[in-house]
Amino acid sequence: MIQFDNVTKTFGARTAVNKVSFTIDKPQMIGVIGRSGAGKSTLLRMINRLTPATSGQILFNNMNILALKGAQMRRWQRDCAMVFQQFNLVPRLDVVTNVMLGRLNGHGAFKSLFNVFSADDVTTALNALDRLGIAQEASKRAEELSGGQQQRVAIARALMQDPQMILADEPIASLDPMNAKIVMDSLREIHERDNKVVLCNLHTLDTARAYCDRVIGMRDGDIVFDGVPEALTTDVARDIYGADESFNEAATSTAIETDTSRTTHSAGTVTPAVAVAV
Amino acid sequence: MAGVAALEQEIMSLRKRRQLYSLIGVLLVIAVLVSGYSKSNTMNSGNFLDGLSKFFDYPSEIVIEAWEAGPAFFGLILTYLPAMLETLNIAGVATLLGGAMAVVLAMASSRNVDSWGPGIPVVRRVMDIMRAFPELIIALFLIFVLGSSPVPAMIAVAFHTAGALGKLFSEVNENIDRKPIEGLSACGASWMQRIRYAVMPQVAPNYLSYFLLRLEINVRASAILGFVGAGGIGQELRRTIGWGQGAGDETAAIFVLLFVTIMLIDQASSYLRGKLVGSGRAH
Numbered sequence: 040m041i042q043f044d045n046v047t048k049t050f051g052a053r054t055a056v057n058k059v060s061f062t063i064d065k066p067q068m069i070g071v072i073g074r075s076g077a078g079k080s081t082l083l084r085m086i087n088r089l090t091p092a093t094s095g096q097i098l099f100n101n102m103n104i105l106a107l108k109g110a111q112m113r114r115w116q117r118d119c120a121m122v123f124q125q126f127n128l129v130p131r132l133d134v135v136t137n138v139m140l141g142r143l144n145g146h147g148a149f150k151s152l153f154n155v156f157s158a159d160d161v162t163t164a165l166n167a168l169d170r171l172g173i174a175q176e177a178s179k180r181a182e183e184l185s186g187g188q189q190q191r192v193a194i195a196r197a198l199m200q201d202p203q204m205i206l207a208d209e210p211i212a213s214l215d216p217m218n219a220k221i222v223m224d225s226l227r228e229i230h231e232r233d234n235k236v237v238l239c240n241l242h243t244l245d246t247a248r249a250y251c252d253r254v255i256g257m258r259d260g261d262i263v264f265d266g267v268p269e270a271l272t273t274d275v276a277r278d279i280y281g282a283d284e285s286f287n288e289a290a291t292s293t294a295i296e297t298d299t300s301r302t303t304h305s306a307g308t309v310t311p312a313v314a315v316a317v
Numbered sequence: 318m319a320g321v322a323a324l325e326q327e328i329m330s331l332r333k334r335r336q337l338y339s340l341i342g343v344l345l346v347i348a349v350l351v352s353g354y355s356k357s358n359t360m361n362s363g364n365f366l367d368g369l370s371k372f373f374d375y376p377s378e379i380v381i382e383a384w385e386a387g388p389a390f391f392g393l394i395l396t397y398l399p400a401m402l403e404t405l406n407i408a409g410v411a412t413l414l415g416g417a418m419a420v421v422l423a424m425a426s427s428r429n430v431d432s433w434g435p436g437i438p439v440v441r442r443v444m445d446i447m448r449a450f451p452e453l454i455i456a457l458f459l460i461f462v463l464g465s466s467p468v469p470a471m472i473a474v475a476f477h478t479a480g481a482l483g484k485l486f487s488e489v490n491e492n493i494d495r496k497p498i499e500g501l502s503a504c505g506a507s508w509m510q511r512i513r514y515a516v517m518p519q520v521a522p523n524y525l526s527y528f529l530l531r532l533e534i535n536v537r538a539s540a541i542l543g544f545v546g547a548g549g550i551g552q553e554l555r556r557t558i559g560w561g562q563g564a565g566d567e568t569a570a571i572f573v574l575l576f577v578t579i580m581l582i583d584q585a586s587s588y589l590r591g592k593l594v595g596s597g598r599a600h
Binding site: 087089112113114115116117118120121123125126127128129130131132140141143144146148151152154193196200 | 503506514
């Protein structure tokens with residue numbers, strides 16, 4: 040499906056992502072973990088083309104997405120929906136319009152200029168909102184909603200794009216534990232029901248263990264771990280976070296505390312057994 | 318303690334230096350005022366202070382004539398209403414045209430909304446040039462080329478407005494939140510769509526506020542342009558002032574009409590701008 044081949048990104052003298060190579064060959068929920076500045080966000084943003092890569096190639100079904108330009112690039116951006124830490128909605132527009140903006144790609148100049156969306160677009164947007172449990176907020180302005188609700192609107196916008204994969208850049212970093220759980224449950228549900236790749240940057244080990252099928256650990260622009268969550272031992276975590284013997288996993292934990300042994304991802308039901316510490 | 322004492326000394330000397338600069342500044346302003354007055358006084362055909370005693374002669378003449386006209390004075394005000402509407406028309410159309418041009422110029426000259434990089438300095442210089450010429454100069458030139466009519470005035474005001482509003486609009490653009498723009502980029506939206514959905518909703522209230530402020534300014538500018546043959550209330554005022562004695566009541570009627578109209582527009586636009594920016598009355 041998607042293949043990273045020696046992908047590098049430098050900002051001046053600083054290397055954010057260093058010759059990274061890995062492959063995603065089946066629809067999985069993948070967590071990318073690491074310290075701030077490890078290159079996680081840059082990695083995701085390069086896939087969506089928000090940040091241009093310096094060298095290497097990213098292949099999606101053998102198409103080099105780094106070579107796409109103009110309309111083709113925008114078409115690809117629609118195919119890999121992005122969810123941001125700060126939601127990146129348009130605050131003054133109502134919720135349903137914000138969701139429908141996921142369909143802008145492919146809209147002509149006239150429809151765009153005069154804010155014309157079809158009845159089908161409205162129905163799809165409302166269904167997406169309903170799936171995330173916030174259809175009743177459809178007519179409110181986005182800025183009136185809480186952080187958790189706004190993030191769900193952002194996920195609904197991603198669904199509206201009918202994407203091939205969802206990239207989530209620290210989707211729960213600015214949310215309280217309860218909302219963080221709702222958002223992560225939603226992403227997991229989308230992965231399972233729609234069989235889509237979800238690539239998710241996370242700060243916390245416990246969230247990665249609870250929700251992901253595969254975890255990629257980054258440190259200083261390099262991939263230092265790539266495997267199943269069960270292999271993510273404290274020693275591995277120490278290596279990823281560049282910590283010494285005094286490293287305590289709680290340091291990477293916000294408040295979602297999980298018992299990974301009770302986490303099940305199979306048979307279409309999501310029961311990440313998340314105990315929310317308030 | 319020694320450290321604090323040294324710091325205190327440094328702060329005191331800094332304060333003294335600031336006071337000295339303030340004093341020099343005040344002295345400079347006084348010098349400029351005195352030299353400016355004496356310079357213009359020597360350029361005058363008569364002495365300014367001598368002329369000052371006759372300052373109220375003409376206004377009192379106008380007031381007396383208006384008083385003598387009695388109730389017919391209000392009829393005179395109505396007579397000049399069409400001319401006032403013509404001036405408002407010039408101002409309104411010019412502000413709309415100039416405002417529309419300003420939006421295009423602003424979107425092409427702001428880094429924050431992903432304008433085309435090499436075009437930004439070019440468009441900014443174009444706006445500098447557009448607002449460098451006062452409406453009066455452009456109107457004089459256009460009236461010479463196109464003849465006396467409201468059209469050259471309209472073009473002149475619109476041209477200046479595009480430059481002036483374009484600059485203000487682009488400053489609004491530079492202060493908006495980029496997150497919605499990024500959000501739409503990630504959905505595959507084109508530049509035009511990002512402007513329409515991520516930029517316009519953020520800037521619209523401020524744009525409208527500046528637009529109304531400009532409308533106020535343009536009503537005054539359009540009235541002045543009548544003096545150079547652009548039509549409207551300004552042209553009537555020039556005519557009645559030119560007649561001197563005997564037309565004082567008409568001059569007074571025009572003054573009253575102009576004053577009331579501009580005051581109404583000022584109040585309405587100030588109220589609307591206050592509502593738009595959501596901070597009570599705008600000034």
